[in-house]
Amino acid sequence: MRSGSVADAVRATYTLACPGPDEASGLARAVAREETLEVPEGVAPPTIEQRFLGRVVSVTPAGDGRYAAIIDYPVEALREGPAQLLNVLYGNISLLGGVRLIDVALPADRPVVAGLSGPRHGIGGIRAAAQAREGRALVCVAIKPMGLTADELARLAERLVRSGVDLVKDDHGLTDQGPAPFALRLGRVSEAVARANAHAGTSGVYVPNITAGPAETLARAREAVRAGCRGVLVAPSLAGVGVLGELARMEPAPFVMAHPTHAPCAPEGREGIAPEVLLGTLWRAAGADAVIFPNAGGRFDWPWACCREIHRRLRRPTEGIHPAFPVPGGGIDAGRVAFWAARYGPDTIFLVGGSLLAHTDLDAAARAVVAAVRLAHTGTA
Amino acid sequence: MRSGSVADAVRATYTLACPGPDEASGLARAVAREETLEVPEGVAPPTIEQRFLGRVVSVTPAGDGRYAAIIDYPVEALREGPAQLLNVLYGNISLLGGVRLIDVALPADRPVVAGLSGPRHGIGGIRAAAQAREGRALVCVAIKPMGLTADELARLAERLVRSGVDLVKDDHGLTDQGPAPFALRLGRVSEAVARANAHAGTSGVYVPNITAGPAETLARAREAVRAGCRGVLVAPSLAGVGVLGELARMEPAPFVMAHPTHAPCAPEGREGIAPEVLLGTLWRAAGADAVIFPNAGGRFDWPWACCREIHRRLRRPTEGIHPAFPVPGGGIDAGRVAFWAARYGPDTIFLVGGSLLAHTDLDAAARAVVAAVRLAHTGTA
Numbered sequence: 175m176r177s178g179s180v181a182d183a184v185r186a187t188y189t190l191a192c193p194g195p196d197e198a199s200g201l202a203r204a205v206a207r208e209e210t211l212e213v214p215e216g217v218a219p220p221t222i223e224q225r226f227l228g229r230v231v232s233v234t235p236a237g238d239g240r241y242a243a244i245i246d247y248p249v250e251a252l253r254e255g256p257a258q259l260l261n262v263l264y265g266n267i268s269l270l271g272g273v274r275l276i277d278v279a280l281p282a283d284r285p286v287v288a289g290l291s292g293p294r295h296g297i298g299g300i301r302a303a304a305q306a307r308e309g310r311a312l313v314c315v316a317i318k319p320m321g322l323t324a325d326e327l328a329r330l331a332e333r334l335v336r337s338g339v340d341l342v343k344d345d346h347g348l349t350d351q352g353p354a355p356f357a358l359r360l361g362r363v364s365e366a367v368a369r370a371n372a373h374a375g376t377s378g379v380y381v382p383n384i385t386a387g388p389a390e391t392l393a394r395a396r397e398a399v400r401a402g403c404r405g406v407l408v409a410p411s412l413a414g415v416g417v418l419g420e421l422a423r424m425e426p427a428p429f430v431m432a433h434p435t436h437a438p439c440a441p442e443g444r445e446g447i448a449p450e451v452l453l454g455t456l457w458r459a460a461g462a463d464a465v466i467f468p469n470a471g472g473r474f475d476w477p478w479a480c481c482r483e484i485h486r487r488l489r490r491p492t493e494g495i496h497p498a499f500p501v502p503g504g505g506i507d508a509g510r511v512a513f514w515a516a517r518y519g520p521d522t523i524f525l526v527g528g529s530l531l532a533h534t535d536l537d538a539a540a541r542a543v544v545a546a547v548r549l550a551h552t553g554t555a
Numbered sequence: 556m557r558s559g560s561v562a563d564a565v566r567a568t569y570t571l572a573c574p575g576p577d578e579a580s581g582l583a584r585a586v587a588r589e590e591t592l593e594v595p596e597g598v599a600p601p602t603i604e605q606r607f608l609g610r611v612v613s614v615t616p617a618g619d620g621r622y623a624a625i626i627d628y629p630v631e632a633l634r635e636g637p638a639q640l641l642n643v644l645y646g647n648i649s650l651l652g653g654v655r656l657i658d659v660a661l662p663a664d665r666p667v668v669a670g671l672s673g674p675r676h677g678i679g680g681i682r683a684a685a686q687a688r689e690g691r692a693l694v695c696v697a698i699k700p701m702g703l704t705a706d707e708l709a710r711l712a713e714r715l716v717r718s719g720v721d722l723v724k725d726d727h728g729l730t731d732q733g734p735a736p737f738a739l740r741l742g743r744v745s746e747a748v749a750r751a752n753a754h755a756g757t758s759g760v761y762v763p764n765i766t767a768g769p770a771e772t773l774a775r776a777r778e779a780v781r782a783g784c785r786g787v788l789v790a791p792s793l794a795g796v797g798v799l800g801e802l803a804r805m806e807p808a809p810f811v812m813a814h815p816t817h818a819p820c821a822p823e824g825r826e827g828i829a830p831e832v833l834l835g836t837l838w839r840a841a842g843a844d845a846v847i848f849p850n851a852g853g854r855f856d857w858p859w860a861c862c863r864e865i866h867r868r869l870r871r872p873t874e875g876i877h878p879a880f881p882v883p884g885g886g887i888d889a890g891r892v893a894f895w896a897a898r899y900g901p902d903t904i905f906l907v908g909g910s911l912l913a914h915t916d917l918d919a920a921a922r923a924v925v926a927a928v929r930l931a932h933t934g935t936a
Contacts, residue, residue: 208854211700212726213909222702251701254731257767257793261728265816266885268792269830269855271823319592320632321603345593347642350635386638387797388769411649412638414795416768435646438819438827442652445821449650473589474650504647528594 183246184288185231185279186263190241191272191444195233198241202230205273206245209262226251228262242276249281253289256415256460263456264447268438276448278455284493285459292495293463294422295429297521300463300499303404303429304340305377310551311520313338313511313544314381314501316527317363318345324354328366330536335370335378337540341523342367343407344383346433356382356394364401381405381431385413395421398428405429405464410457411436418461431501432462441476449480454487457498464499464523469514472505489521499523508533508543515550564627565669566612566660567644571622572653572825576614579622583611586654587626590643607632609643623657630662634670637841638797644837645828649819656828659836665874666840673876674844675803676810678902681844681880684785684810685721686758691932692901694719694892694925695762695882697908698744699726705735709747711917716751716759718921722904723748724788725764727814737763737775745782762786762812766794776802779809786810786845791838792817799842812882813843822857830861835868838879845880845904850895853886870902880904889914889924896931 188205192198206228211218218227228251231244252262264275281287295303306312317330331342342363350356360382367380384394384406391413398406406428408417412435421430434453438446453465465488468474470481485500503525506514511524518524526543533539545555569586573579587609592599599608609632612625633643645656662668676684687693698711712723723744731737741763748761765775765787772794779787787809789798793816802811815834819827834846846869849855851862866881884906887895892905899905907924914920926936 204854210728211702212697212728213700214913217909217913218700218702222700226700226702250732251728255768255771257790258730261730261766261790261793261816265727266849266855268817269815269820269822269849269857269885271821273821316593319594319599319603319607321592321599321607346646347591347593347632349639349642351631385642387636387801388795389773389801390636390797391795392770409638409642412642412795412797414769414772414793414798416771416793417795420768420770434650435642436649439650440652440654440826441650443824443826445824445827446819468647468650473585474647476650504650528598532595532598 181282182249184249184252184259184263184281186245186247186275187277188243188245189236189274189276190243191239192241195235195241198243199233202233202243202245205243205267206230208266210247210251249288253287255289255419256456259288259290259456260415268445272444274443274445274448275451278451280455280459286494288459290459291419291422291461292459293461293498294427295463296496297489297499298496300405300429304379306340309520311515311518311547312340312523313547314341314343314523314525315339315530315540316343316345316525318348318527318531320345320347320351321353324359324362327354327359328362331363331380332366332370333537334540335367335376336374337537338376338544339378339540341379341381341405343381343431346383346385346407346409346435348383349386357397360397360401364403368402379404381407383407385409388414391417392420395424395428399426403428405431407431407433409433409435410460411438415460418457422461429463430461431464431466432457433466434468441480449476450483450487454484458488459495462498464501466501466503466525468504469502469506474504485518485522501525503527505529508539511543512546512550515547520551562663563630565630565633565640565644565662567626567628567656568658569624569626570617570655570657571624572620573622576616576622579624580614583614583624583626586624586648587611589647591628591632630669634668636670636797636800637837638795640669640671640837641796649826653825655824655826656832658829659832661836661840667875671840672800672803672842673840674842674879675808676844677877678870678880679877681786681810685760687721690901692896692899692928693721693904694928695722695724695904695906696720696911696921697724697726697906699729699908699912701726701728701732702734705740705743708735708740709743712744712761713747713751714918715921716748716757717755718918719757719925720759720921722760722762722786724762724812727764727766727788727790727816729764730767738778741778741782745784749783760785762788764788766790769795772798773801776805776809780807784809786812788812788814790814790816791841792819796841799838803842810844811842812845812847813838814847815849822861830857831864831868835865839869840876843879845882847882847884847906849885850883850887855885866899866903882906884908886910889920892924893927893931896928901932
């Protein structure tokens, strides 16, 4: 057993903004109760208090007017799946000010104990789908913007695949808008990618965005599989985090790239969830095969330490589940991709978007990015 | 047309934490672009910039180191449904620090223009289901805690309905745990409520919690309807906000009570969404028939102005959609319910939970709450 996790509990760490240690201890006990039994002390029978109540392990000063509280939640309370896991770890307390979830240790690092089966495909599965051998990073480019027609997006995808891009994904803002409704876009882009692969001898993969309401999201996933797509893009914070587990159990299952839009993950917030916890630990455990996150130095400028930690958590050995592909994006400049390739290493998908599309010679720019990434790890472009 | 909303746009207001007005203007433009086209200026053709790009209307100082930015988003970018609406209003910008969504005006106050059809049943439909005539408020009690068996929960429900409680809902922490798995709980509690109604001549309604992954959530909704339930409880921030619209379109459709667990709504946060906007405006427009929110003075102690505004937004006349029932809860003390009944008025469902369950004579306490609420508005208990 590793330190920081116990066999029959999920261990959560919070920061609590409190005026003093007594208030912090009281708030920690209130959180442990709120997130599990949600009845005043004395209402539930002692056997239930023992089996289901969250248990405060420690409350210690954390500087800056905050306290760190460690709480163990019994696995029995939350092992139904990702939605109930989040409901216990960060449920009603999202409605309080000054409470932030900053770490989670799944039981003895075995997510399966908490009802989480992890990625269906993981890094190995995505490499197989894209025929990208171990030891080299992959390049993903988003087709956009909304407003382009399905044919225009398809032509863009075709050029990118011919230039050696591994994964072509929909922008997460592309859903079912008039100029490129989902079904038409799926058909046209899939055909274009297949055509490009046939002509250029490449193995590019199209990853359509399926995010919508629950039935519609799953219907789009099935449509995507029928159209030959090996992967799909979904935003767990919009479609519901449980979508990750359900997609992983589909037959056949596409690989799932998770998009962070709407995630409660401002990097320095007093509330919300620390990005490495939600994106790095929980989404992987819930079933994401690849997770997109805003890269340091990009439009969102997340701290490098946070990005590195997400990257580490997605890949670290964890009993019973596959590693997931980290996908730094959000303003990775085409000219800086070699720098980031060296920094992150080969088990990474680099998401390059707007900066590439801004080049006047898209094909040459895409080829340059692909070459730079391959050169960084394999010594040959 | 009302002020603050325009015919073909959804108008959003944000607060931006910025050192000065120039930074705030730059950030506002970045937000408008990030949430729509997500490509640098000059990449998209001018026709697309015109049709799809968010447009900054104004940026003004808002005190406390913040600026208020008003942005109009073209309806065409987001009218697919609730998930895409949130994706545009508060998508990737949830990953930035210091950006908070504080208001939304749907096009000319007609949510249908933005692809939102509102509640299927609304206040009138829930009154009909519970046979609660206009002019009186309703009482809802949550059965809990997790750890009780299905039979124990059923006995609790039976007593509450016999005492005149209108709605008996699952605690949002009850999902599929071993002591009371969903299907067993649904059967036992439904039978118990039917028995109580037959014996006592009441019209109590059981509202089971269906929150899970997407397919499972919808399957539980169908099971609930088959078991005779007139309503269901779901947490949109866990199950995905689009679940509201899909449940409203089911045939037959249960009424939907929305639970705020995990909603990004800390009342005074620098990030997230102002509670009255998400819970009051957007969830109603998306399809919630009733919306639970933490009451002022309870465990969460939201400001009264915020609670009153949620209550107002859920009920205010809005073209094309039904009003939704406000459900203040989260520590409404049984002894104070008359006070709150006077304050909120009759178009309210009072959610009384833990404080009632803490009474040694549950039946008498429940009857007293029911009597106090009826007396407040009708003059007779």
